[in-house]
Amino acid sequence: NAGVTQTPKFQVLKTGQSMTLQCAQDMNHEYMSWYRQDPGMGLRLIHYSVGAGITDQGEVPNGYNVSRSTTEDFPLRLLSAAPSQTSVYFCASSPGTGGFTQYFGPGTRLTVL
Amino acid sequence: QKEVEQDPGPLSVPEGAIVSLNCTYSNSAFQYFMWYRQYSRKGPELLMYTYSSGNKEDGRFTAQVDKSSKYISLFIRDSQPSDSATYLCAMKGNSGAGSYQLTFGKGTKLSVIP
Numbered sequence: 001n002a003g004v005t006q007t008p009k010f011q012v013l014k015t016g017q018s019m020t021l022q023c024a025q026d027m028n029h030e031y032m033s034w035y036r037q038d039p040g041m042g043l044r045l046i047h048y049s050v051g052a053g054i055t056d057q058g059e060v061p062n063g064y065n066v067s068r069s070t071t072e073d074f075p076l077r078l079l080s081a082a083p084s085q086t087s088v089y090f091c092a093s094s095p096g097t098g099g100f101t102q103y104f105g106p107g108t109r110l111t112v113l
Numbered sequence: 114q115k116e117v118e119q120d121p122g123p124l125s126v127p128e129g130a131i132v133s134l135n136c137t138y139s140n141s142a143f144q145y146f147m148w149y150r151q152y153s154r155k156g157p158e159l160l161m162y163t164y165s166s167g168n169k170e171d172g173r174f175t176a177q178v179d180k181s182s183k184y185i186s187l188f189i190r191d192s193q194p195s196d197s198a199t200y201l202c203a204m205k206g207n208s209g210a211g212s213y214q215l216t217f218g219k220g221t222k223l224s225v226i227p
Contacts (some may be wrong), residue, residue, distance in 0.1 A: 004156075031213075040121070042200065042219035043157070055169060058214060090156050100145060100205070102215065104156030 001026050004105035006091050013081040015046040021076040021080045021108050032093030032095040033058070033102065034066065036087040043090070049074055081112045117203055119218030128227050130133045132189040136202035136218045139183065143204040143216075146178050148187045151220065154209050160200075161187070192225045199223070 007022045025032065033048035035058075045058030049068040063085060065077040074093075078085060088109050092102040119136045126132055134148075147163055149157035163169045166180045175188040185204075189196055202218040 033215075035217075040219065042119075043203075043215075043217040045214055048121075048213060056213070092156075101147075101159050101162065102157075104158065106156050 003027065004091055004093055004103050006057050006089075006105040006108050008108060009106070010109045010113065013078075014113050015082060017081050019077075019078050019081065021089055021091075021110075022075045023076065023105060024072050025074075025091075025093040025103070026072065027093060027095070027103070028071060029093035029103075030071070031096065031102075032068065033092050033094075034064070034074070034076045035077065035090045035092065036060065036085075037090060037107075038087050046089075078110075083112045086110060086112045116201065117204060117218045120221055123222040123224060125226060126192055127153050127205050127207050128192060128225055130192050130225070132192050132196070132223060132225075133220050134152060134187040134189075134200050134223070135200075136185050136204075137183055138185075138204055138216075140204070140206070140216070141180075141183070142206040142208075144207040145205045146176070147203040148174075148176055149201040149203060149214070151201060153198075157201055158164045164206075194225045194227050197224050 004025045005008040030051050034046040035043045044060045049055045091105045094102045117138045147162040148160045151157040151161050161176045166178050169176045173190045177186045199220040199222045201220040203215045
């Protein structure tokens with residue numbers, strides 16, 4: 001099993017550009033989530049999903065969209081990138097719907113100029 | 114006040130020392146308590162979890178939860194240089210919207226010096 005995979009590993013965007021961060025898991029987990037990690041702020045939940053077709057907002061959802069058309073994939077879309085979205089983004093998955101024990105991907109380092 | 118408070122450190126200890134890492138929280142609805150370990154430039158990995166109050170031991174690691182004080186701890190015995198990482202506490206409730214969301218502390222950076 002590859003576990004949770006994220007692409008790309010690194011990305012540089014200009015202000016106003018849009019892009020999609022990809023996340024996939026091969027463990028047949030129902031729950032998937034996106035976090036951002038900033039120095040001094042810890043991990044903050046952006047969006048999460050408890051199954052295909054079901055998504056909900058976390059603590060910091062503004063400027064981000066998600067969809068969950070399959071169990072395996074949970075892409076995160078930045079609509080119009082801003083410098084405040086410079087961060088490390090982690091995708092995670094968990095068996096069941098409670099998000100109790102989460103398996104994290106390796107992260108995507110995003111810089112917005 | 115943030116729901117979960119964790120001293121960011123850094124904490125530096127000699128090899129073989131006992132390490133104590135702590136978090137406090139304000140939300141009495143939290144029922145599940147977890148500790149994640151994150152090596153530099155990697156994703157976090159789950160170390161241990163406990164439900165409600167009490168202790169849990171796994172090898173050199175012991176997790177304690179005191180719900181009356183809203184205080185959780187992770188103890189590492191006989192610390193090793195390979196334990197050098199950032200340790201994140203995380204919590205969640207077991208009902209309503211809070212049952213689907215983990216709230217993390219900011220993490221404590223630990224260095225174990227050989």
